[in-house]
Amino acid sequence: xxxxxxxxxxxxxxxxxxDPVLSTGGDAIVRVVAACVCGSDxxxxxxxxxxxxxxxxxxxxxxxxxxxxxxxxxxxxxDFVIAPFYVCDNTCVNCxxxxxxxxxxxxxxxxxxxxxxxxxxxxxxxxxxxLADGTLVPVREEVTADMVPGLLTLSDVMGTGxxxxxxxxxxxxDSVVVVGDGAVGLCAxxxxxxxxxxxxxxxxxxxxxxxxxxxxxxxxxxxxxxDDGVAAVKALTEGIGxxxxxxxxxxxxxxxxxxxxxxxxxxxxxxxxxxxxxxxPVRALFGRNVGVNGGVAPVRGYIEELxxxxxxxxxxxxxxxxxxxxxxxxxxxxxxxxxxxxxxxMLQP
Amino acid sequence: xxxxxxxxxxxxxxxxxxDPVLSTGGDAIVRVVAACVCGSDxxxxxxxxxxxxxxxxxxxxxxxxxxxxxxxxxxxxxDFVIAPFYVCDNTCVNCxxxxxxxxxxxxxxxxxxxxxxxxxxxxxxxxxxxLADGTLVPVREEVTADMVPGLLTLSDVMGTGxxxxxxxxxxxxDSVVVVGDGAVGLCAxxxxxxxxxxxxxxxxxxxxxxxxxxxxxxxxxxxxxxDDGVAAVKALTEGIGxxxxxxxxxxxxxxxxxxxxxxxxxxxxxxxxxxxxxxxPVRALFGRNVGVNGGVAPVRGYIEELxxxxxxxxxxxxxxxxxxxxxxxxxxxxxxxxxxxxxxxMLQP
Numbered sequence: 001x002x003x004x005x006x007x008x009x010x011x012x013x014x015x016x017x018x019d020p021v022l023s024t025g026g027d028a029i030v031r032v033v034a035a036c037v038c039g040s041d042x043x044x045x046x047x048x049x050x051x052x053x054x055x056x057x058x059x060x061x062x063x064x065x066x067x068x069x070x071x072x073x074x075x076x077x078x079d080f081v082i083a084p085f086y087v088c089d090n091t092c093v094n095c096x097x098x099x100x101x102x103x104x105x106x107x108x109x110x111x112x113x114x115x116x117x118x119x120x121x122x123x124x125x126x127x128x129x130x131l132a133d134g135t136l137v138p139v140r141e142e143v144t145a146d147m148v149p150g151l152l153t154l155s156d157v158m159g160t161g162x163x164x165x166x167x168x169x170x171x172x173x174d175s176v177v178v179v180g181d182g183a184v185g186l187c188a189x190x191x192x193x194x195x196x197x198x199x200x201x202x203x204x205x206x207x208x209x210x211x212x213x214x215x216x217x218x219x220x221x222x223x224x225x226x227d228d229g230v231a232a233v234k235a236l237t238e239g240i241g242x243x244x245x246x247x248x249x250x251x252x253x254x255x256x257x258x259x260x261x262x263x264x265x266x267x268x269x270x271x272x273x274x275x276x277x278x279x280x281p282v283r284a285l286f287g288r289n290v291g292v293n294g295g296v297a298p299v300r301g302y303i304e305e306l307x308x309x310x311x312x313x314x315x316x317x318x319x320x321x322x323x324x325x326x327x328x329x330x331x332x333x334x335x336x337x338x339x340x341x342x343x344x345x346m347l348q349p
Numbered sequence: 350x351x352x353x354x355x356x357x358x359x360x361x362x363x364x365x366x367x368d369p370v371l372s373t374g375g376d377a378i379v380r381v382v383a384a385c386v387c388g389s390d391x392x393x394x395x396x397x398x399x400x401x402x403x404x405x406x407x408x409x410x411x412x413x414x415x416x417x418x419x420x421x422x423x424x425x426x427x428d429f430v431i432a433p434f435y436v437c438d439n440t441c442v443n444c445x446x447x448x449x450x451x452x453x454x455x456x457x458x459x460x461x462x463x464x465x466x467x468x469x470x471x472x473x474x475x476x477x478x479x480l481a482d483g484t485l486v487p488v489r490e491e492v493t494a495d496m497v498p499g500l501l502t503l504s505d506v507m508g509t510g511x512x513x514x515x516x517x518x519x520x521x522x523d524s525v526v527v528v529g530d531g532a533v534g535l536c537a538x539x540x541x542x543x544x545x546x547x548x549x550x551x552x553x554x555x556x557x558x559x560x561x562x563x564x565x566x567x568x569x570x571x572x573x574x575x576d577d578g579v580a581a582v583k584a585l586t587e588g589i590g591x592x593x594x595x596x597x598x599x600x601x602x603x604x605x606x607x608x609x610x611x612x613x614x615x616x617x618x619x620x621x622x623x624x625x626x627x628x629x630p631v632r633a634l635f636g637r638n639v640g641v642n643g644g645v646a647p648v649r650g651y652i653e654e655l656x657x658x659x660x661x662x663x664x665x666x667x668x669x670x671x672x673x674x675x676x677x678x679x680x681x682x683x684x685x686x687x688x689x690x691x692x693x694x695m696l697q698p
Contacts, residue, residue: 093587094613099638102613167640238442255631264443264451267642274635279628282604286623289448291516291642293616295635 002349003124004330007054009047010338012331017056020128023116025071028132030081034148035061035122035347036321037333038085038156039182040273045334048275058123059085059109060155062148065136072132079138082307083129084300085109085156087119090134100300105131122155123330125349137303141311149318149346150310153187157344158306158317159299160271161187161248165195166302167294168244168269172196175237178218179258180248181209183320183344184271186216188246190315193217197244201236203229203257209343212319225257233261241266247294250275262290270294321346351698352473353679356403358396359687361680366405369477372465374420377481379430383497384410384471384696385670386682387434387505388531389622394683397624407472408434408458409504411497414485421481428487431656432478433649434458434505436468439483449649454480471504472679474698486652490660498667498695499659502536506693507655507666508648509620510536510597514544515651516643517593517618521545524586526610527567529597530558532669532693533620535565537595539664542566546593550585552578552606558692561668574606582610590615596643599624611639619643669693 003017020029035058043049044057065079075081088095088103095103107114107130110121115130129135139151153159161184170176176197178188181204192200193216201220202213210221222232234241241263247255250272258268259281271294280292309315323342325333326349333345352366369378384407392398393406414428424430437444437452444452456463456479459470464479478484488500502508510533519525525546527537530553541549542565550569551562559570571581583590590612596604599621607617608630620643629641658664672691674682675698682694 093589097589097612097614099612099614102637167638240442240446263446263448265446265448265647270635274631280631280634280641282623282629285629285641286619286644288451289516289644289647291640292629292634293640293642295638298614298638 001125002327003120004057004327005054006044006051006057008051010045012045012334014328014330017124020120020126022067022069023128024130025069026131026133027069027116028065028072028075028129028136029067030063030083030127030129030136031066032061032063032122032125032127032349034152035327036152037337037345037347039184041334042338045338056110056121056124058121060152061122061127062152062155063127066126068132074133075136075138079140080143081136081138082151082154082303083122083127083136084159084303087115087130087135088300089131090300095134098298098301100298101296123327123347125327135300137307139307147311149321150316152346153317153320154299154303154306154310156299157183157320158187158190159302160184160297161246162191162302162306163297163299164188164246164248164269164271164294165191166269168246168267170195170197170244173198174243175199175201177201177203177233177242177245177258177261178248179203179245179254179261180272181206181213182248185248186212186320186343187317188248189213189216189218190317192246194309194315199236201233201242215319229257230260237263240264244269248272255280259284259290264288264290267291267293271297320344324348350474351676352469353406353676354403355393355400355406357400359394361394361683363677363679366473369469369475371416371418372477373479374418375480375482376418376465377414377421377424377478377485378416379412379432379476379478379485380415381410381412381471381474381476381698383501384676385501386686386694386696388533390683391687394687405459405470405473407470409501410471410476411501411504412476415475417481423482424485424487428489429492430485430487431500431503431652432471432476432485433508433652436464436479436484437649438480439649444483447647447650449647450645472676472696474676484649486656488656496660498670499665501695502666502669503648503652503655503659505648506532506669507536507539508651509533509646510595511540511651511655512646512648513537513595513597513618513620513643514540515618516620517595517616519544519546519593522547523592524548524550526550526552526582526591526594526607527597528552528594528603528607528610529621530555530562531597534597535561535669535692536666537597538562538565538567539666541595543658543664548585550582550591564668578606579609586612589613593618597621604629608633608639613637613639616640616642620646670695673697
């Protein structure tokens with residue numbers, strides 16, 4: 001089958017690789033209907049994280065189940081399934097606590113896996129899914145082509161934006177700032193509105209993303225950054241800052257922007273993968289009672305909650321996909337996101 | 350009148366200073382019944398923070414109102430009052446948000462104050478209280494001598510321990526670790542039990558404090574620190590760490606201990622004044638979804654909630670005072686706490 005392999009920075013190739021096979025009784029084989037490129041995939045693409053040897057890449061996909069192992073009971077051949085960006089059993093104590101990204105038995109796509117050997121990555125024609133009963137969520141109604149983008153966002157970006165909002169404790173009536181206008185930030189706007197925030201300030205400097213943020217529920221746009229950005233937020237929030245801030249980038253600058261945009265007693269929900277490990281300024285947090293909560297989003301646990309709203313059209317996160325390419329053009333997908341020609345690219349085998 | 354003045358590290362003197370007078374219509378004059386020494390007072394005492402010139406010290410006291418300004422309406426002459434460790438109006442947007450330590454009009458004891466000039470500190474015979482209606486909480490029943498220690502803890506340590514528990518989100522049934530066995534840590538044990546925690550692990554190496562922690566509700570004591578301490582906590586919490594961790598020290602080591610003692614998805618509530626500004630390791634927090642919330646405790650807003658339980662004896666935070674001295678022996682009070690001969694010292698004019 002074909003799958004995407006990264007060889008080095010800016011060297012993305014679609015190559016013929018071995019077809020996946022059932023390796024344990026808990027596996028499923030999924031034929032990928034759509035996959036996508038994640039902002040975090042750009043780190044090895046840009047060389048921010050090194051690529052020591054060629055390896056498979058991708059971790060967001062939806063597809064149709066082609067085969068299941070003998071121990072699989074919740075997933076059936078023919079199911080349309082959503083895969084979160086990681087593998088989990090959905091039964092261990094961490095999964096039960098809502099932190100399936102810390103599953104005691106789980107793992108990551110595209111890595112060597114304790115559960116039956118190599119786990120495929122998402123940007124390919126097929127994927128072996130370990131722990132299929134825990135990992136996959138079936139969509140048990142007819143899935144048409146126009147529904148695929150929205151469902152695909154539940155594999156990562158919509159659930160991640162939701163996690164930022166949940167981690168920040170967004171409540172009805174809150175004022176919320178979203179730092180970051182990538183796909184996750186835009187989904188965080190959706191999540192904030194869905195949870196009842198009434199003032200939603202999207203920090204964005206790109207006209208097309210501003211427009212999408214407004215369509216998703218942003219009530220205000222702040223294009224300024226740094227001190228000017230903080231001042232603009234305070235001018236919209238009784239002079240004190242926002243109740244909740246959703247940090248969806250992961251740089252030192254964006255976290256600083258987020259912390260300073262929160263009011264005393266406010267909470268920053270952060271989901272941007274920390275780029276280079278910026279440390280948090282504890283005295284600045286302490287003096288103003290600003291909390292920081294979040295992390296790698298346990299999206300598996302959010303899929304069932306968000307799925308009905310995606311199916312009904314109450315939320316439309318699929319609109320973040322502004323470019324759709326065939327799988328064989330994966331290299332162009334990465335380039336388009338790297339050069340900010342696209343917010344989010346969908347790949348279809 | 351007499352009041353405590355710090356001249357330099359380890360140089361605490363009780364001196365004659367000007368009697369306070371009503372300076373604004375919102376002031377009250379309070380005759381101090383009891384004050385105490387705070388762990389944070391030990392920082393200038395030890396020279397960790399410099400003392401550039403002699404200044405008044407102390408910020409925890411209870412007393413009786415002797416005079417009020419024309420604009421005071423909620424406090425009456427003769428009231429027994431509890432003063433939080435700061436001044437606040439209790440009406441501004443930050444106070445209404447529960448963060449009265451960030452009061453837009455407030456200030457700190459013993460510092461120059463926008464509200465009518467110098468604000469006395471707590472370790473003296475009398476105190477001018479600006480914003481008396483907002484700052485002071487009256488106890489409108491007869492206060493006997495044995496009630497004073499418990500009421501005095503509401504000026505700081507009991508409310509601060511409670512803030513750690515509230516910031517960490519302690520819920521009924523939770524497992525809670527308390528890092529720090531000073532007065533705040535011991536009060537945090539009380540707070541965790543009061544909020545329904547069922548497993549309460551006090552980290553303490555001192556037999557007398559271990560005993561008090563058990564009396565306050567600790568179900569387990571962990572004397573180990575570092576890796577061994579984390580392992581001991583995990584052995585008591587299904588192998589994953591505690592739901593909530595209350596950090597009541599403020600050093601880099603104690604915060605590290607706290608973060609590593611939390612389970613994936615857990616929350617650290619921290620109230621230890623950050624000593625030297627240890628930064629928070631964001632990648633370690635991110636990977637395990639451990640949140641950090643807290644800060645300088647807005648105890649003013651907790652007094653009404655906690656007061657009934659203190660008056661009824663349902664909680665006995667006054668037991669943290671293991672040494673009581675006359676005000677003129679303030680220097681010995683500091684030495685006793687510095688040398689860990691006392692957990693918490695009460696001073697009586």
